Amino acid sequence: MHETTIAEYLLAQISEEASKQNAKPVAAKISCGKLNAINEDILCFAFDAIAKKTICENMKLIVEQKPLRAECKDCKKSFAIDFESIKCPNCHSENFELLPDAPLMLEEIKFKME
Numbered sequence: 001m002h003e004t005t006i007a008e009y010l011l012a013q014i015s016e017e018a019s020k021q022n023a024k025p026v027a028a029k030i031s032c033g034k035l036n037a038i039n040e041d042i043l044c045f046a047f048d049a050i051a052k053k054t055i056c057e058n059m060k061l062i063v064e065q066k067p068l069r070a071e072c073k074d075c076k077k078s079f080a081i082d083f084e085s086i087k088c089p090n091c092h093s094e095n096f097e098l099l100p101d102a103p104l105m106l107e108e109i110k111f112k113m114e
């Protein structure tokens with residue numbers, strides 16, 4: 001299961017950062033690409049299960065999905081793809097190249113303030 005692997009990875013990363021900061025993490029923001037989409041409910045469920053009795057217990061995970069991006073071959077601008085009308089928002093060209101999907105990233109960890 002994709003989400004379980006991600007939950008384990010996040011728990012390891014967050015725990016490491018928490019011990020460096022010597023603080024209890026309360027929330028984390030994660031971003032991922034559209035094609036790599038994570039099921040947020042399954043991820044939170046998997047994370048809660050493995051975070052029990054660790055410093056990460058009861059943390060809140062927020063998942064942000066980054067839009068797929070493309071680069072226009074005519075004006076060289078990159079843009080987020082809108083699936084309703086796929087063309088360059090700058091010059092309206094349909095001559096573009098898809099950019100790689102955004103990787104999974106741990107963007108931010110919020111710690112409890114003492």
Ligand SMILES: [Zn+2]
Binds near residue numbers: 089
């Ligand atoms: Zn363009």
